[in-house]
Amino acid sequence: MKFLILAAATLAVFPAFPSFAQDVQGRNLAAGCAICHGTEGRAVTRDVVPLAGLPKEHIVTQMKAFRDGTRPATVMHQIAKGYSDSQIDALAAWFAAQKR
Amino acid sequence: MKRRDFLKLAGAVSMAGCASAVPSRARVVVIGGGFGGATAAKYLRLWDPSIDVVLVERENAFTSCPISNLVLAGYSSMQEISHGYDALRRHGVQVVNDEAVAIDATKKTVRLGRGGDIAYERLIVSPGVDFNFGEVQGYETAMNAGRVLHAWRAGPQTLALRTQLEQMRDGGVYVLSIPQAPYRCPPGPYERASMVAAYFKQAKPRSKVLVLDANPDVTSKAGLFKAAWKDLYPGILEYRGNAKAVGIDAASSTVKLEVEDVKGDVLNVIPPQRAGNIAQQAGLITTNNRWCDVDWRTMESKAAPGVHVLGDATLSAPAMPKSASMANNHAKIAAAAIVEILGGRTPAPMQILNTCYSFVSQKEAIRVSSVHAWDEKDRTLKALPGGGVSAARSEAEGTYAWSWARTIWADSFG
Numbered sequence: 001m002k003f004l005i006l007a008a009a010t011l012a013v014f015p016a017f018p019s020f021a022q023d024v025q026g027r028n029l030a031a032g033c034a035i036c037h038g039t040e041g042r043a044v045t046r047d048v049v050p051l052a053g054l055p056k057e058h059i060v061t062q063m064k065a066f067r068d069g070t071r072p073a074t075v076m077h078q079i080a081k082g083y084s085d086s087q088i089d090a091l092a093a094w095f096a097a098q099k100r
Numbered sequence: 101m102k103r104r105d106f107l108k109l110a111g112a113v114s115m116a117g118c119a120s121a122v123p124s125r126a127r128v129v130v131i132g133g134g135f136g137g138a139t140a141a142k143y144l145r146l147w148d149p150s151i152d153v154v155l156v157e158r159e160n161a162f163t164s165c166p167i168s169n170l171v172l173a174g175y176s177s178m179q180e181i182s183h184g185y186d187a188l189r190r191h192g193v194q195v196v197n198d199e200a201v202a203i204d205a206t207k208k209t210v211r212l213g214r215g216g217d218i219a220y221e222r223l224i225v226s227p228g229v230d231f232n233f234g235e236v237q238g239y240e241t242a243m244n245a246g247r248v249l250h251a252w253r254a255g256p257q258t259l260a261l262r263t264q265l266e267q268m269r270d271g272g273v274y275v276l277s278i279p280q281a282p283y284r285c286p287p288g289p290y291e292r293a294s295m296v297a298a299y300f301k302q303a304k305p306r307s308k309v310l311v312l313d314a315n316p317d318v319t320s321k322a323g324l325f326k327a328a329w330k331d332l333y334p335g336i337l338e339y340r341g342n343a344k345a346v347g348i349d350a351a352s353s354t355v356k357l358e359v360e361d362v363k364g365d366v367l368n369v370i371p372p373q374r375a376g377n378i379a380q381q382a383g384l385i386t387t388n389n390r391w392c393d394v395d396w397r398t399m400e401s402k403a404a405p406g407v408h409v410l411g412d413a414t415l416s417a418p419a420m421p422k423s424a425s426m427a428n429n430h431a432k433i434a435a436a437a438i439v440e441i442l443g444g445r446t447p448a449p450m451q452i453l454n455t456c457y458s459f460v461s462q463k464e465a466i467r468v469s470s471v472h473a474w475d476e477k478d479r480t481l482k483a484l485p486g487g488g489v490s491a492a493r494s495e496a497e498g499t500y501a502w503s504w505a506r507t508i509w510a511d512s513f514g
Contacts, residue, residue: 035428
């Protein structure tokens with residue numbers, strides 16, 4: 001549970017870090033993405049972008065661009081439509097906190 | 101059971117007749133090492149390493165149904181679709197190479213085929229499907245004589261079907277019969293028809309693929325499949341809806357439909373399916389004598405408390421296919437819920453997603469995707485608006501289909 005250790009360490013330095021409950025929410029939302037982006041966002045092939053350790057803002061921007069159709073895609077435009085702003089925020093924060 | 105497994109489990113397994121051992125830390129037993137069970141075992145260990153996870157699986161390796169249709173065409177190999185359990189062992193999962201033959205949900209024990217009981221705190225049953233051979237008269241006799249195959253559980257039958265296709269004369273007829281939905285992998289039969297047609301086109305161009313579908317029409321990605329067949333396999337692939345197989349005559353190599361008989365050189369009849377035998381044996385089947393209803397917030401069985409059922413064996417939620425992607429996602433619901441329950445907390449419902457890629461030629465694929473969320477009013481998972489299929493078949497989707505396969509294999513078994 002690397003993220004737990006990381007979360008605990010981050011908590012000590014930044015008291016404003018999201019609570020454990022939110023971390024579980026992000027983890028659970030992100031778990032579905034693993035079938036294409038790899039366990040904990042560590043990609044298995046070179047055909048998809050590894051999400052682990054990507055800046056949170058980048059993930060949020062891309063997900064919203066897929067959702068509103070400004071970034072063309074084979075699949076992500078359909079997947080992104082299933083996630084609200086706050087869900088995107090939670091999963092992006094979780095991926096950003098993962099080791100590459 | 102291998103001696104090594106037995107020694108590790110010495111505290112866990114008591115020989116038949118002895119009192120079952122009480123585990124010192126919470127133990128979750130997982131029955132079935134497919135996409136559902138393997139993923140659940142791995143994610144339980146990832147999300148709470150204090151949980152003792154025992155996976156009971158009768159095979160030494162898993163053979164993936166996804167990509168197995170490409171083996172039939174010669175575009176992939178048995179080796180490529182086989183996945184062992186060593187990586188799960190490295191995650192700290194105790195893999196027991198044995199068959200679970202009985203479950204006692206009151207005593208919370210699982211009986212192993214070679215003797216002994218394993219005690220559990222929570223049980224996950226991910227049994228896949230077994231077949232209702234009896235619904236197609238003469239099936240088992242013909243199958244035992246090697247005259248009909250289903251190859252709907254990837255493994256020896258996949259290889260046997262490949263061999264029959266290779267040995268078939270040019271000008272022969274391959275008959276593929278599809279049961280009424282629901283069955284494992286809705287687009288799978290149509291992908292298989294496409295792959296065999298691609299092989300014939302290249303190697304035996306006078307041969308035919310005859311699809312006999314018990315359903316009135318193609319049940320998944322219909323427009324995309326039919327466009328591919330029209331463009332790529334005219335004169336090779338013929339599709340007939342409302343054509344339900346009711347019997348097989350091995351001697352004349354014939355599939356009997358309700359109104360006529362159809363002769364073929366290679367008979368590939370996919371029988372109707374139900375939750376795997378152990379689910380039936382343990383009384384987990386709740387619906388139509390076939391499927392296991394669950395609470396979609398936790399995957400807990402509606403028939404047995406403390407028992408979670410995953411994958412193809414479940415009574416699917418609305419618009420939810422029986423797919424590898426779904427079984428993998430079911431496993432994550434169960435793993436997250438069990439971690440919360442064992443920690444004394446209440447699990448929150450999870451949102452999950454599905455994607456099924458299907459090849460229509462060696463390089464081109466098509467896809468369907470959906471996101472499923474808990475609906476508090478109807479108390480089930482429902483497909484959210486926004487999902488859909490590929491714009492068109494493409495090599496890009498083909499590349500992503502391979503990427504998905506390699507990635508989900510690694511996510512579930514790696």
